[in-house]
Amino acid sequence: xxxxxxxxxxxxxxxxxxxxxxxxxxxxxxxxxxxxxxxxxxxxxxxxxxxxxxxxxxxxxxxxxxxxxxxxxxxxxxxxxxxxxxxxxxxxxxxxxxxxxxxxxxxxxxxxxxxxxxxxxxxxxxxxxxxxxxxxxxxxxxxxxxxxxxxxxxxxxxxxxxxxxxxxxxxxxxxxxxxxxxxxxxxxxxxxxxxxxxxxxxxxxxxxxxxxxxxxxxxxxxxxxxxxxxxxxxxxxxxxxxxxxxxxxxxxxxxxxxxxxxxxxxxxxxxxxxxxxxxxxxxxxxxxxxxxxxxxxxxxxxxxxxxxxxxxxxxxxxxxxxxxxxxxxxxxxxxxxxxxxxxxxxxxxxx
Amino acid sequence: xxxxxxxxxxxxxxxxxxxxxxxxxxxxxxxxxxxxxxxxxxxxxxxxxxxxxxxxxxxxxxxxxxxxxxxxxxxxxxxxxxxxxxxxxxxxxxxxxxxxxxxxxxxxxxxxxxxxxxxxxxxxxxxxxxxxxxxxxxxxxxxxxxxxxxxxxxxxxxxxxxxxxxxxxxxxxxxxxxxxxxxxxxxxxxxxxxxxxxxxxxxxxxxxxxxxxxxxxxxxxxxxxxxxxxxxxxxxxxxxxxxxxxxxxxxxxxxxxxxxxxxxxxxxxxxxxxxxxxxxxxxxxxxxxxxxxxxxxxxxxxxxxxxxxxxxxxxxxxxxxxxxxxxxxxxxxxxxxxxxxxxxxxxxxxxxxxxxxxxxxxxxxxxxxxxxxxxxxxxxxxxxxxxxxxxxxxxxxxxxxxxxxxxxxxxxxxxxxxxxxxxxxxxxxxxxxxxxxxxxxxxxxxxxxxxxxxxxxxxxxxxxxxxxxxxxxxxxxxxxxx
Numbered sequence: 001x002x003x004x005x006x007x008x009x010x011x012x013x014x015x016x017x018x019x020x021x022x023x024x025x026x027x028x029x030x031x032x033x034x035x036x037x038x039x040x041x042x043x044x045x046x047x048x049x050x051x052x053x054x055x056x057x058x059x060x061x062x063x064x065x066x067x068x069x070x071x072x073x074x075x076x077x078x079x080x081x082x083x084x085x086x087x088x089x090x091x092x093x094x095x096x097x098x099x100x101x102x103x104x105x106x107x108x109x110x111x112x113x114x115x116x117x118x119x120x121x122x123x124x125x126x127x128x129x130x131x132x133x134x135x136x137x138x139x140x141x142x143x144x145x146x147x148x149x150x151x152x153x154x155x156x157x158x159x160x161x162x163x164x165x166x167x168x169x170x171x172x173x174x175x176x177x178x179x180x181x182x183x184x185x186x187x188x189x190x191x192x193x194x195x196x197x198x199x200x201x202x203x204x205x206x207x208x209x210x211x212x213x214x215x216x217x218x219x220x221x222x223x224x225x226x227x228x229x230x231x232x233x234x235x236x237x238x239x240x241x242x243x244x245x246x247x248x249x250x251x252x253x254x255x256x257x258x259x260x261x262x263x264x265x266x267x268x269x270x271x272x273x274x275x276x277x278x279x280x281x282x283x284x285x286x287x288x289x290x291x292x293x294x295x296x297x298x299x300x301x302x303x304x305x306x307x308x309x310x311x312x313x314x315x316x317x318x319x320x321x322x323x324x325x326x327x328x329x330x331x332x333x334x335x336x337x338x339x340x341x342x343x344x345x346x347x348x349x350x351x
Numbered sequence: 352x353x354x355x356x357x358x359x360x361x362x363x364x365x366x367x368x369x370x371x372x373x374x375x376x377x378x379x380x381x382x383x384x385x386x387x388x389x390x391x392x393x394x395x396x397x398x399x400x401x402x403x404x405x406x407x408x409x410x411x412x413x414x415x416x417x418x419x420x421x422x423x424x425x426x427x428x429x430x431x432x433x434x435x436x437x438x439x440x441x442x443x444x445x446x447x448x449x450x451x452x453x454x455x456x457x458x459x460x461x462x463x464x465x466x467x468x469x470x471x472x473x474x475x476x477x478x479x480x481x482x483x484x485x486x487x488x489x490x491x492x493x494x495x496x497x498x499x500x501x502x503x504x505x506x507x508x509x510x511x512x513x514x515x516x517x518x519x520x521x522x523x524x525x526x527x528x529x530x531x532x533x534x535x536x537x538x539x540x541x542x543x544x545x546x547x548x549x550x551x552x553x554x555x556x557x558x559x560x561x562x563x564x565x566x567x568x569x570x571x572x573x574x575x576x577x578x579x580x581x582x583x584x585x586x587x588x589x590x591x592x593x594x595x596x597x598x599x600x601x602x603x604x605x606x607x608x609x610x611x612x613x614x615x616x617x618x619x620x621x622x623x624x625x626x627x628x629x630x631x632x633x634x635x636x637x638x639x640x641x642x643x644x645x646x647x648x649x650x651x652x653x654x655x656x657x658x659x660x661x662x663x664x665x666x667x668x669x670x671x672x673x674x675x676x677x678x679x680x681x682x683x684x685x686x687x688x689x690x691x692x693x694x695x696x697x698x699x700x701x702x703x704x705x706x707x708x709x710x711x712x713x714x715x716x717x718x719x720x721x722x723x724x725x726x727x728x729x730x731x732x733x734x735x736x737x738x739x740x741x742x743x744x745x746x747x748x749x750x751x752x753x754x755x756x757x758x759x760x761x762x763x764x765x766x767x768x769x770x771x772x773x774x775x776x777x778x779x780x781x782x783x784x785x786x787x788x789x790x791x792x793x794x795x796x797x798x799x800x801x802x803x804x805x806x807x808x809x810x811x812x813x814x815x816x817x818x819x820x821x822x823x824x825x826x827x828x829x830x831x832x833x
Binding site for chain 1: 507508509640641644711714715717718721722724725748749751752754755756
């Protein structure tokens with residue numbers, strides 16, 4: 001496959017959610033001297049406090065943290081201050097496991113609108129929004145694959161907020177902002193938040209819940225594959241309003257994921273018990289029902305939400321990203337999981 | 352019009368063929384052309400094609416069973432239609448022709464241990480059908496509704512193609528000028544020319560057996576006149592509902608009628624900015640991006656059927672009906688993991704039909720309807736009216752979320768026209784109800800040769816499969832059973 005031509009690196013790159021999982025990986029990729037994606041030009045990162053900012057500066061001296069809050073547009077005055085020439089915005093900020101359902105909309109929808117407005121006002125060259133699989137719900141069966149263009153079927157509060165954010169991006173694109181979006185599914189890899197170590201712990205203990213035989217299809221994306229896809233979406237000239245799935249080469253079955261993670265843990269020197277937690281489908285359905293009931297009442301419970309999603313198929317087809325962007329995910333599940341486990345060990349995290 | 356056999360109180364023949372549709376007409380023609388004395392009994396009337404408007408309510412009244420309103424009970428219930436006329440379903444269906452895939456043939460062969468069922472012979476039979484019925488694509492222009500479907504799929508980058516039809520175009524090249532090469536124009540005249548007799552307007556009530564041999568059929572003719580037919584062999588080709596019902600009324604049990612397989616279908620109406628409705632033709636394009644699980648195509652769209660598509664949400668949608676020239680009806684069909692049953696009830700004219708969708712089937716119907724609505728938006732539809740209770744009108748991508756969140760299969764108008772698999776063939780008697788060539792287990796001279804034999808609904812329009820199987824079995828019968 002021929003790689004489409006890249007535009008020049010912008011004079012300034014603005015990253016929101018820079019202290020988050022994806023934001024940190026992205027900042028790392030851009031600021032790391034000698035890295036495959038390292039770039040000249042200014043790297044402006046939006047963080048919530050000085051601690052986060054210091055952590056990012058440690059990744060590369062070109063990083064310029066700006067303290068502000070997406071929920072308070074007045075606090076964002078400094079984000080574009082003093083930037084000249086081409087500016088690209090990589091909008092990774094979002095919330096996935098908030099305490100209250102209303103937070104989904106304040107962060108994911110209102111926060112995105114705020115950034116779209118600011119970007120329009122500052123004449124941004126390209127705006128890349130990070131969406132999700134959640135606006136599209138679940139596949140009807142394990143062999144189905146979401147095509148690049150699909151009808152919305154949002155999965156509860158998070159899915160609805162991310163769908164509305166997508167619609168806001170398309171609206172801004174129609175109004176003249178060069179905005180595109182990427183849709184990553186469940187991601188994994190270094191810089192992961194603590195909730196992800198729970199995942200490794202469950203697999204180690206042989207206590208990862210596998211529903212109804214574990215033949216459900218799940219797309220996942222290794223964080224560096226996602227960084228590649230996102231930066232290609234930024235740098236390849238494509239029509240405003242474009243959108244792409246960015247995931248690993250192919251979806252996995254849940255059983256395969258549990259088996260591969262177990263193998264990666266063993267190969268990194270951990271003891272792993274055989275996974276025995278076979279759970280009847282009804283448990284996931286009960287959890288989904290509880291999740292729906294809680295969310296209607298405005299509340300959100302992370303474990304119940306995740307459990308309710310575990311018996312679902314969420315699988316996408318990345319061929320349009322390959323064709324349009326030259327996207328080529330080069331890290332596989334096994335290698336990505338080993339990197340992730342190693343990173344946790346380096347951070348002194350207990351698995 | 353060909354000569355029909357007059358009603359008598361008693362007939363006799365070497366081979367009785369019950370039903371004159373895609374299975375029966377084909378079987379009768381081959382047998383008669385081999386010198387066999389064939390009598391074909393058809394429950395419905397002979398109706399000349401030119402005397403009825405295709406896809407009209409008049410046609411439903413005259414050529415469909417029960418005026419086109421028959422229902423398989425379940426949650427949801429599934430409405431189905433059957434032809435009841437000389438030529439059967441071939442007189443009223445869309446005329447679309449698609450060979451079953453090699454995967455389908457392999458699934459049938461291995462799943463049911465069907466003997467002598469190789470791809471080459473099967474596809475050679477398809478070649479023969481295609482020649483006999485002049486299967487071809489439209490030489491001229493397509494209908495606007497067909498073009499819209501194609502355009503929507505093309506914009507999404509979704510695979511689509513034009514399905515050939517068994518049509519000739521003596522009066523013009525455009526789609527709507529086609530003349531259907533149905534059984535009343537092809538295999539039935541061939542059968543009669545070779546000496547077969549065709550007895551219309553007679554319903555076979557039951558077959559009489561002496562131990563494992565059937566020897567007589569009891570019939571009801573016009574005015575409830577009883578009649579009998581004595582025969583050496585009987586081949587039942589009454590379609591996947593009536594064939595098992597007749598066998599059950601004649602004492603057959605076991606797996607007969609136990610595994611009905613259909614393509615459940617949901618619909619929507621799409622309104623465009625200009626007139627697109629062609630009342631007497633249906634689109635020939637299909638979207639095959641999600642094949643075989645999901646197929647999208649166009650349905651008959653005369654004003655009555657447009658109104659029918661709007662009735663589930665009549666309060667919100669009724670205003671649209673006056674714009675019917677701008678509206679066309681489209682369908683999303685699925686391959687179903689569910690199965691149904693056909694059970695003859697003593698004293699009742701029609702059997703009880705039930706069908707149970709699986710969870711995956713119900714989810715797939717919703718996903719299919721939403722994807723079809725997306726195709727319609729991309730095709731330029733200003734409004735899309737999905738056929739389920741309290742459905743939202745969809746005019747934008749954001750509205751698709753209302754469709755998907757509001758859909759439930761139980762609230763949908765699910766229907767089907769492809770009924771199969773009620774007497775599946777194969778040597779595996781734990782799954783099949785007839786042997787590899789259609790002889791019904793439990794009798795020596797009772798055969799089935801219609802859609803009932805297909806082990807499952809093939810994921811494409813089934814007439815090609817029905818006719819190729821019928822040719823194969825008829826040849827085998829002539830060679831080995833007579």
